[in-house]
Amino acid sequence: MYKVLKRKQKIMLKQKYFKRNGGLLLQQHLFSNEGNVEKIKLFTSKEMEKATNNRILGQGGQGTVYKGMLIDGSIVAIKKSKMVEGKKCAEKKVEQFINEVIILSQINHRNVVKLLGCCLEAEVPLLVYEFIPNGTLYDLIRNQNEELPLTWEMRLRIAIEIANALFYLHSAASAPIYHRDIKSSNILLDDKYRAKVSDFGTSRSVALEQTHLTTRVQGTFGYMDPEYFRSSQFTEKSDVYSFGVVLIELFTGQKPISAEQSEPVRSLVSYFLDSMQENSLFNILDPMVVKDGPEQEIIVVALLAKRCLNLNGKKRPTMKQVAMELELIKASGGNVMEDHGVEESEIDDIIHSWENNPSCSMSTTVTTNSVTFPLN
Numbered sequence: 001m002y003k004v005l006k007r008k009q010k011i012m013l014k015q016k017y018f019k020r021n022g023g024l025l026l027q028q029h030l031f032s033n034e035g036n037v038e039k040i041k042l043f044t045s046k047e048m049e050k051a052t053n054n055r056i057l058g059q060g061g062q063g064t065v066y067k068g069m070l071i072d073g074s075i076v077a078i079k080k081s082k083m084v085e086g087k088k089c090a091e092k093k094v095e096q097f098i099n100e101v102i103i104l105s106q107i108n109h110r111n112v113v114k115l116l117g118c119c120l121e122a123e124v125p126l127l128v129y130e131f132i133p134n135g136t137l138y139d140l141i142r143n144q145n146e147e148l149p150l151t152w153e154m155r156l157r158i159a160i161e162i163a164n165a166l167f168y169l170h171s172a173a174s175a176p177i178y179h180r181d182i183k184s185s186n187i188l189l190d191d192k193y194r195a196k197v198s199d200f201g202t203s204r205s206v207a208l209e210q211t212h213l214t215t216r217v218q219g220t221f222g223y224m225d226p227e228y229f230r231s232s233q234f235t236e237k238s239d240v241y242s243f244g245v246v247l248i249e250l251f252t253g254q255k256p257i258s259a260e261q262s263e264p265v266r267s268l269v270s271y272f273l274d275s276m277q278e279n280s281l282f283n284i285l286d287p288m289v290v291k292d293g294p295e296q297e298i299i300v301v302a303l304l305a306k307r308c309l310n311l312n313g314k315k316r317p318t319m320k321q322v323a324m325e326l327e328l329i330k331a332s333g334g335n336v337m338e339d340h341g342v343e344e345s346e347i348d349d350i351i352h353s354w355e356n357n358p359s360c361s362m363s364t365t366v367t368t369n370s371v372t373f374p375l376n
């Protein structure tokens with residue numbers, strides 16, 4: 001009797017967790033045919049207990065990510081939601097989790113991390129992803145070493161892969177998907193250092209005829225589109241802006257916001273735009289880029305980044321244009337001209353000032369005045 005009672009209690013507890021973790025919400029989506037939820041495996045709590053060891057891969061705003069191994073031997077990453085106080089907050093967290101499941105179930109792209117399944121009958125919801133072994137782009141940029149130099153070719157390839165993933169998301173046939181939190185720490189790197197866009201907790205799928213989303217402002221300071229910050233209207237061009245920030249992070253090696261104790265808060269975007277204005281781009285590049293990258297290619301990529309960072313969203317290129325231009329730059333070695341928004345005279349100006357003052361290119365420490373976040 002005791003054993004039967006215990007088993008019943010356990011089943012009831014699992015059902016309670018399933019409900020609390022958004023299982024019903026997911027079932028609703030399943031019936032309304034949103035996404036491809038049947039592809040997502042529902043793991044049991046027993047399977048998850050067996051799979052998870054306590055090796056933490058990373059910690060984010062939403063929870064902790066552990067390394068694990070499934071019964072079939074495949075290595076996975078398991079994201080465990082944070083326990084939060086208060087009914088409203090807990091509901092919001094669950095919503096974010098279910099949102100990520102629904103969004104990722106619609107996506108199949110080699111540069112987007114794959115969601116294998118989820119477990120909703122544990123105390124907090126768990127998401128199971130393919131394991132991506134080489135950390136984040138944020139760490140790669142900052143922990144370069146002689147064994148693994150981040151060459152110009154690698155940087156350009158990674159930029160193209162991220163751009164292709166975003167182009168794919170924005171042009172998803174039934175409903176475009178806006179990522180809404182593009183940043184280097186949300187780009188994972190696989191065994192061949194190929195980019196995988198991750199973290200879709202705040203992403204949104206929008207109806208085709210809809211041009212923007214009006215939402216509570218969310219995202220990461222330093223990457224966030226100032227136009228969205230002001231208007232609360234998120235458009236596909238807001239992802240383009242964040243991509244622009246990742247692009248300049250890739251070739252300057254600097255953080256989007258640096259707040260050294262002795263210095264005022266500095267935004268990399270303003271710093272970059274100032275250097276473009278003053279024709280001193282080569283002053284702010286990562287020394288490895290200066291050493292390794294073809295001048296013409298660097299300049300054309302910088303001009304593209306400048307267009308992505310235009311304060312007016314309408315003037316920014318689409319992700320389709322960005323992806324195509326980057327592919328073209330790679331294929332043509334930077335010989336991309338007016339057709340693609342690049343004026344030859346702009347390239348000449350930058351090369352001239354660089355040739356007249358080449359010594360400054362190798363300086364790694366650059367002092368600037370206080371630069372503010374460009375809100376207008």
Ligand SMILES: Nc1ncnc2c1ncn2[C@@H]1O[C@H](COP(=O)(O)OP(=O)(O)OP(=O)(O)O)[C@@H](O)[C@H]1O
Pocket residue numbers: 057058059060061062063064065077113129130131132133135136185186188198199201
């Ligand atoms: N599929 C994966 N494979 C390997 N490591 C991963 C994987 N997913 C996440 N990680 C690691 O866990 C860390 C945190 O993951 P993630 O950014 O998705 O969490 P989060 O709570 O959503 O963070 P955020 O604060 O950006 O919302 C990552 O920076 C990465 O190091």
